[in-house]
Amino acid sequence: MERRGPLIISAQNYYEPCLNPNTFLEKKDGYEIFYNWSNNLNGLSKGFVYQLKCQPGLILAISKQYPSTAFSISFEEEEETNFVRLLFFLGEGSHLQHHIQEQKTTYCSNHGYLTYAHSLKSELIHCPAKPFCVIGLLMEPWFIKRFSQGVAGEFARTIEGMLAIQKQGEFFCCPVFMNPSINICIHEILGCTYIDARRYLFLGSKALELMRFGFDQLNPDKGQDTSCFNLTTDSPDFVLKARDIMISDIKNPPSLTDLSRKVGVNRTTLSQSFRKVYGVTIFDFLRTFRLEESKRLLQSGNKSVTQVAYDVGYAQQRTFSKEFKKYFGNTPSHYLD
Numbered sequence: 001m002e003r004r005g006p007l008i009i010s011a012q013n014y015y016e017p018c019l020n021p022n023t024f025l026e027k028k029d030g031y032e033i034f035y036n037w038s039n040n041l042n043g044l045s046k047g048f049v050y051q052l053k054c055q056p057g058l059i060l061a062i063s064k065q066y067p068s069t070a071f072s073i074s075f076e077e078e079e080e081t082n083f084v085r086l087l088f089f090l091g092e093g094s095h096l097q098h099h100i101q102e103q104k105t106t107y108c109s110n111h112g113y114l115t116y117a118h119s120l121k122s123e124l125i126h127c128p129a130k131p132f133c134v135i136g137l138l139m140e141p142w143f144i145k146r147f148s149q150g151v152a153g154e155f156a157r158t159i160e161g162m163l164a165i166q167k168q169g170e171f172f173c174c175p176v177f178m179n180p181s182i183n184i185c186i187h188e189i190l191g192c193t194y195i196d197a198r199r200y201l202f203l204g205s206k207a208l209e210l211m212r213f214g215f216d217q218l219n220p221d222k223g224q225d226t227s228c229f230n231l232t233t234d235s236p237d238f239v240l241k242a243r244d245i246m247i248s249d250i251k252n253p254p255s256l257t258d259l260s261r262k263v264g265v266n267r268t269t270l271s272q273s274f275r276k277v278y279g280v281t282i283f284d285f286l287r288t289f290r291l292e293e294s295k296r297l298l299q300s301g302n303k304s305v306t307q308v309a310y311d312v313g314y315a316q317q318r319t320f321s322k323e324f325k326k327y328f329g330n331t332p333s334h335y336l337d
Helices: 011-015 021-026 141-145 154-163 180-190 195-217 235-249 256-263 267-278 282-300 305-311 317-328
Strands: 009-010 032-034 045-055 058-067 071-081 084-091 094-100 103-108 111-116 119-127 133-141 172-176
Touching: 058 154, 058 180, 058 195, 084 103, 084 180, 084 195, 103 111, 111 154, 133 141, 133 180, 133 195, 141 154, 141 317, 154 172, 235 256, 235 267, 235 282, 235 305, 256 267, 256 282, 267 282, 282 305, 282 317, 305 317
Parallel strands: 009 071
Antiparallel strands: 032 045, 045 058, 058 133, 071 119, 084 111, 084 133, 094 103, 094 119, 111 172
8 A cells, every 4th residue: 555645753763862952961971972873763864963062051963864765753742842943954955844733834945943842742744855954053941041131122022032932832933044154154064174172162163153143133133333342431441340349249239329339420320331331230230140150159069059049149049049040941959069
């Protein structure tokens, strides 16, 4: 009897040889993995997958596949995706169809897509049977959220709207045009010749570059007319002094009134100038600094969660843990060795 439609394989069988991104980020031994599919999948597809931990919350993934037939990957159980994906598909005439409940999204070759789903049951169809390559950036929500905090405009609204998806089956997908800058960056990634630690530095920097090129398309505001480092002569001194005062004693920072008095300007001038330079309010800056410092202290393994919370200026561990999880996506104890 003639078979209709592509061959179906479960996601578990297809992806089992490859590390789950969450598991990969938690690995302590090494920052990259390479897996060759040549001897698996009963000849269904040959190729490889490469993953690189660029930094906490960010993975660069490269996959090349040479399918012998059209096939479909079935996600039979709900998949807790946990990752924002910026994907670029390369190939001649190949395309992928993503069926999510009654919604169908087609990923075309030589196109890019920014996608996110909280959880979903879906089917991914590879057709026709032609070689294709996928370059992807996998970003944990807390990682990408940092780039929209304290920022106004279309870019921040897009990121916040994407991450607000909570319901089962909801799916965010935004096309990203593969402009010359993106194509050059991808070409440089695929052409990497380094075989030592320099590969980590090179690919990690290119991943961030690719991320910026993709995000540029979400933000019609192209920035200011002058360099962001072209600070006016009457503001840098007191702005930098205010920053240094705040981070020199994060346990007991001064009030805005006291801080403005110490740097010699009024509250309004200080607030407006600080936001112009750093893109966030003074106390949003302090909050972010406290949380980043707390993560560093936790990872050092020398202090308890309670002690770290106190050291960075939180009177209540409960408040600290709540803000930490909201910012990083994990509890403080997750980072204890």
